[in-house]
Amino acid sequence: MKSQPTSNPIRVGTGVDELRQAFLDNLTCALGRLRTFSSTHDYYLALALTVRDHVVFRAVGNVEEGMAKGIRRVAYLSAEFLPGPHLANHLLNLGITEAAREALGGLGIDLDVVLAAEVEPGLGNGGLGRLASCYLDSLATVGVQSIGYGIRYEFGIFQQSIRDGWQVESADKWLQGGNPWEIHRPGVAREVKFGGHTETWVDDCGRSRVRWVPAFVIRGEAYDTPISGYESDICTLMRLWKAEAGESFDFEAFNHGDYYRAVEQKVDSENLSKVLYPNDELHRGKELRLKQQFFFTSCALQDMLRVHQMSGGTPDNFHEGWAVQLNDTHPAVAVAELMRLLVDEQAIGWTRAWEITCKTFSYTNHTLLPEALEKWPVAIFGGLLPRHLEMIYEINSRFLDEVRRTFPGDGDKVARLSLIDESGPRYVRMAHLACAGSHTINGVAALHSDLLQQTVLADFAALWPEKFTNVTNGVTPRRFVALANPGLAGLLARHAGKDWPGNLDELLALEACVKDAGFRHEWREVKLANKRRLAAVIASRTGIEVSPDSLFDVQVKRIHEYKRQHLNLLHILSLYLAIKRDPKAPVVPRTFIFGGKAAPGYFMAKRIIRLVTAITALVNEDRDVAGRITVVFFPNFNVGNAHYVYPAAELSEQISLAGTEASGTGNMKMSLNGALTIGTLDGANVEIREAVGEENFFLFGLTTPEVAARKSGGYRPRDLYEADPVLREVINFLANGGLGGDPELFRPLVYNLLDSDPYLALADFRSYLEAQRRVGELWSDPDAWTTCSVLNVARMGRFSSDRAVREYCQRIWKVNAKPVNA
């Protein structure tokens, strides 16, 4: 008999009076505050605890249900999650936003002020972590029993501020004010071994077995954050692991009376989950990073085994209980760890264990950039994970036997496919391990999945074509439209029906409205209000006044050469110089908004930020261009700030070099909020353009095959500079101190462009300028612009993360999602 969880009706009641009473109870009993002395932050905590009760109550119910039915669950393993502020999202999902507003309003408290007090968990760098959070949201929404496993970093992605034009990083102390969303479960703890050596022994049945004798053990403690779904009965968990000293950390040292060494070891252990590495798309090969990866992966797999056994499963049918998705190669060591758990600890034979492993995992590749592909020096890997290195050698030897059978006599192929890179110093190739141990491998946009099979994973695709597939990324329309853009959300509900947040294809109904002048007027009013809201935030954060009547041209994303923020800057300088030369130059009033963090050690990216701020100073203070072009760097771009930026964007800059951006999701968020895209045929831009119609998209730039041809033909950026007077003028201006200050400042950028230009910014410059000219032209015709904007939103339905998650469920995880209109 299944036991239904029960609770106090006040605690989980959704009426205004119950919410108010629960809120006051929490303020007094949980926080120990008297109303008169309460701060906004106290109110935030009290409301968060109130809402947490609702979601946790549901989560507890789900766990029991899942256990009873013995259904297959999904585990999403990701080293990063970027959930954004939780409170408003839960209120929306539970349908109690207005009730909460009234409940607090009756006490003279403004809900919006309370919502603004939340500090977001920045446990990711950018797109990859945000994708993981969109998928958890959608898994809960489409009713799939699931869990996200990751690391509870004490310090998330650094806080960015701008001082004297430079990025300055500071620690993200997100836990300082308390985190009301997590439930610490000291009882749910896993021991994770590191270092040491292995031994063979013979068990009672006479079998030869291997035992791992570690040098030290770290304890992982679970912290659970509930994840609600939109209008869903299901509530799932994001389970993050914090590193603590293992049970016996101090045993030896204490016994030797070495108190300080014992404490040092404890501190060392806890350092493991201290900080998120701030590199996006760059593998740095730091040992602590490998420790983090193995730590959360091992905790997760041990946890899954325990849950599986508690629901009546056995290690032998683990794959029937769990589908495990590897979000990039960060958790790829899971393949070896599951083998170790099955073979060494559960005494399952190798062949069967390998079968179970391959039926459990699937792997998502996120990048083609060679510098992002993870590989670990064999010495570091074996030092930390000696048993896993042995297992990887064994996996490799069996795997390469298969390769030799399939491609007899092709030694090069064997070397290319090997899990070990032996071309120089030896490395473990994590993507190869992930491919070998997964039943399905996917890219994140159609173009990316194709290129993957032609380039970095071409040999795997030739060996196992049936393993490869594509699942184009998606984003949650709840957070990025309903929450971030309430004005648009209201308009959509009135014209496309109220079901659009759970069924984004409903937005197609907007196509019928596009000819209605009244509707287009309303549409523009919504955008204008969003631009005013962003302008106010920009003024308060930067002191820069921007005109809401100008075209808001937005590029917000991590700063990276492949994303080509510098191409955008070259365009701005060309406009500036055009206006300086001829005040009557036909330039529509524009506000260029940049945002994004640069990895602290990424020299060029930091120079690019410095260039944005230098151009800001130049342009914003020049009377000749006043009111015509304004440039802003919006500091500390994160999910909370994204809520202001995306809804105000009119032009979405998606200008990466073709073949470098795996998918992009910022492109989807902006188009869904009515921005038109200026973009290359890269990542999901290709599919966005197909969906919205090529007449509603500003295309420019080389295609992937053209890029390859240019590169193999000996690309000489300096020739382009010599041949193009506009480009020459812009580059000379940059190189010769036109921006004032130290003329040396931007020389590294200039020489990089002239001498190597690895992302072909100069090759795409002309075509970009031409596309920008078309942008200006269309913007001068508000009705035509609005029509394109409406059609963008109407046709973006397939970029909901619900669609993406349903594809994973059907084609990869083989679990049932609830039908679309249920």
Ligand SMILES: *Cc1c(COP(=O)(O)O)cnc(C)c1O
């Ligand atoms: C969506 C998002 C990203 C990813 O943006 P891209 O333009 O796809 O690179 C990065 N950071 C935040 C905060 C986001 O919300």
